[in-house]
Amino acid sequence: MGFAVAGVFVVLAMLVVLSAVKIVPQGREYTVERFGRYIRTLKPGISILTPFVESIGRKINLMEQVLDVPRQEVITKDNVSVQVDAIVFIQVMDASAAAYRVENLPYAITQLTMTNLRTVVGNMELDEVLSQRDHINSRLLEVIDQATSPWGVKVARIEIKDLTPPPDITNAMARQMKAERERRAVITEADGEKQAAITVAEGQKQAAILQAEGRREAAFRDAEARERSAAAEAKATELVSNAISAGDVNAINYFIAQKYVEAFGKLAESPQQKTVIVPADMASLVGTIAGVAELVKTAQAENAAPPPRPRGGRGGPAVPPTGA
Structure with missing residues (x-):
């Protein structure tokens, strides 16, 4: 016992x-x-x-916990119904506050998140809701973290998992996206054609400028050549005129014979001309050539003849030449 x-x-x-x-x-x-x-x-x-x-x-x-916010239907500012769900990451920082200041902490945070999610999304239009998820997350985080602070809970982050518009809105968005991409493609193609046209025009402009400069340079060269030719012609004419003024008529014959021979030679060199007609009056040509020959002989004789000596005795008066 x-x-x-x-x-x-x-x-x-x-x-x-x-x-x-x-x-x-x-x-x-x-x-x-x-x-x-x-x-x-x-x-x-x-x-x-x-x-x-x-x-x-x-x-x-005290470890970080993940709360799943159930899917709910939210009406946006432009009266479009959207299905939204989210997840919340929380961590208890004060055990006594989390234990005695709220009953069923996960349920309370879930309901608080759903309420604020409807508020935030309801103040935005559909396009903003679909394109500004980060903005929605940041606003929800700020509001819920402030509301759960007395419970000794720190809300680390909130993420929107899914946003589902109605099927008709989804189809309209798909058509809109297709039309926008086609518009961008047309604009891009038009810009390409515009740049190509500008490039071609610039090339044509440069080519026209270069051609104009080439024509200007060629015209300048032609004018210079004609000027020199005219100067040479004027010089030759001046020499002939001086010879005529001096009483030498054969210079005119030489000048005319030269022009005649040049014209006759060009007539014979023509590629379309197969028959050359020689003028019947060759006597004038022969006379001209004879005059030219006489002019040449006279010039040679003048250059070869010694200067005349004075006649008479040394120191006496000069005797005039015969026929003076």
């Missing part, structure tokens, strides 16, 4: 010890209550409670 009583006491002692010693795992915190009243929070590790007086109240998870 004594052994049975001793065994009972040992078992009771072990139960008391086990109830007094608490081990808190990493990433969690336990609240301690004394007769139902919160007194302290147990950190990760081993702790000892007062038997039959203190007890564990709530076990709080």
Whole structure:
């Protein structure tokens, strides 16, 4: 009988010890209550409670948690119904506040997120909702983090998972996107044709400028050649005129014979001319050539003749030439 009583006491002692010693795992915190009243929070590790007086109240998870916000239908500012769902990342920073300031913390945060999601999306048009997800996320994060701060919870981030417009709106958006891309393609093609036309016009302009410069240079060269030819012709005419003024008529014959021979030679060199008609009056040509020959002989004789010597004795008066 004594052994049975001793065994009972040992078992009771072990139960008391086990109830007094608490081990808190990493990433969690336990609240301690004394007769139902919160007194302290147990950190990760081993702790000892007062038997039959203190007890564990709530076990709080301090690790970051993910809450799934159910899909809901939201009406935008331009009266378009959109299906929206999201996820919320939270982390408990104060175990006592999370345990005793709100009942069912995950449910409360989920409902708060759904309400604010309807508010934020309802103040935006459909195009803004579809293109500004980051803006929606930031506004929701700011509002919900401020609302959950008294609960000892830090909202790390909120992400919109899906935005689904009605099927007719989706089809209209697809047609709009197709029309926009076709418009961009037409504009791009028109810009390409415009640039090509500009390039071709610039090339033609440069070619015209170069051709004009070439024609100007050629005209300048032709004018210079004609000027030199005219100067040479004027010089030759001047020489002939001087010869005529000096009484030498053969110079005119030489000038006319030269022009005549040049004209006759050009007539013979013509590629279309196969028959050359020689004028019947060759006597004038022969006479002209004879005059030219006489002119040449006279010039040679004048150059070869010695200067005349004076007649008479040394120191006497000069005798005039015969026929003077």
